Amino acid sequence: MISSSRPIARRRALAAAGAAAALALILAACGSSGDSSSMPGMDHGSKSPAPSSSTASPSMGDMPSMDHMASGNGLSDNKDGYRLTSKDTTLPSGKQAAYRFAVIGPDGKPVTDFALDQTKRMHFYAIRTDLTGFQHVHPTMAADGTWSADLSSLAAGSWRMFASLTPNSGTGKGKDFVLSRTVTVPGDTAKTPLPAPATSTQVDGYTVTVKGELMAGMAHPLTVSIAKDGKPVTDLEPYLDTYAHLTAFHEGDAAFAHLHPTTKVTGNHGGPGLSFHAELPTSGNWRLFLQFQTGGKLHTAALTLRVG
Template sequence: MTVPAARQGEAAVTARTTTPVRTEPPVVEPAPTPGPRLGNTRLALLVGGLVVALLAGFGLGRLGAADQRPASGAPQAFASAGEPPAEGAAAADGHQHPPGTGAHTHPGDGNTGQQATGTTVSAAGYTLRPVLRTQPADEPADYRFRIVGPDGQAVTRFAVVHEKPLHLIVVGRDLSGFQHLHPSMADDGTWSVPLTLSRAGSYRVYADFSASTPEGRQVPLVLGVDHHVPGGYDPAGLPPPQPGTTAGPYTVSMTGTPTVGVTVPMDFTISRAGATGPVAPERYLGAYGHLVVVREGDLGYVHVHPEPEIVDGAVKFWLTAPSTGRYRAFLDFQVDGKVHTAEFTINLA
């Protein structure tokens, strides 16, 4: 083995320390009396040197072994590349579930950022950019905006979800004045829709969409931005929770127990005076109902999973409440070709 020049001196010292060098004792003319004593002395020195060298080598070997021991608390076993994680290892929660899987919990639920969206204007590299942030009260306006992608350009490719490439939700910061709109997009990626806001105040506008990347991947997002109507503003108080409400000529009842961090069923039954049994809604945007739930305060937008069919005369959704607080639930349903919206307050103390 070649020893680098900078280390040759150290290597020589180590060799002298750890490896005994055997040399022939010099030939000495025997003396009548001291001769045997002198030979015994030299022999004792030689044996002692060998013992010291062996002990030193053993000690250095122990030190080398000690240097190879893992630090206290370090793992002793390692999985090779490509092996599955050990049982009980945590995994990222890319949780998706089909409707009707039953009440269950989501890993990480209770974190308000995991289930509520729409509180930011940008996410995953996409940004909602409105052309105007204000409009007069009770006057029709053309609300225009773009979705700008990670490359800084307007996105023009969207996946069709519930028969539309983009759903625009508008609601006041006091959770009144709900509207569910469907804008149209120009070739340059600018969306527009007629919007009338009857009352002064602050509103939240949500763009609910799935952008399609050049690689064909879909990126589902809900982005939100504030919108303002100048004038005197008297916020409406949130109505108390009630199991039933009216929407046009219909009475809608809500049953279920919303629970923080648990996905539970919420059933909505539609009835009408004089009718026998529940009223069956028609499919609207590919489903028997659409439910939007917004949290009071930060206006977090909660995604709700619907059942594809009517269940025991009710429209069933699966709701995961992300936190305690008060929420407003907006149910869109269609009967006889007309869309109605039923509104409920949910209070999770």
């Protein structure tokens, strides 16, 4: 009896060991799956690895500019050794003016080699700090690396000048930056209250409606529909390789965000619905500026969006 019980005990011990090993493998697998479930896009503007970005939105593969996601909120004049410099600290009120600046690289020299982003080597934005003034222009660069942004009439107050760029050489090659500096426009600097959050607005006879429940720090789809005289618009023309260009600025600090289009461009018959990939890092009110083109004319619609 004693000798016959030893094989049984040995088999039971081996079975227990096997069960323990299987349990360890299961626990290890659970641990690894927990890491991969983190929400993509939590770091606004940073370039996500391919697996994460591919799961952030069903239509991410259609996005014409997802490889151009600017790093950070743009509230600094320097990042990773690149600096936005300018001698212009003030600009005149009530008339056209040129803002001149340069981008200095880590080697201390002006950067002159830039990659195209949505058909342009540089996107430049002027935004009044109360978010009631907005201009988006494409400056020109001289041979020495000095840029000139021709701005329309500016209202008195404090303005922030944003430069969105991608070096095409050097240590920052292929990396997208948004750098900014502030400028004062002399005169009455009374702030204008920001319009209340709304889901629709009107510009040049068009009605623009925005849908999407956005949460700070999370990737969400945002849809925009455009109508005129109560009828859906289907004649949107390509503008900067897309049917609409959408930027947003945060109330209080004017932090910058570019909402990336996901709708494919198929000729001069875009609309009425447009889709965007939205990653707004901070809760509060954001002022959205949507630019779209019809009949060769550019329209700019603005509305306030609340982000929870």
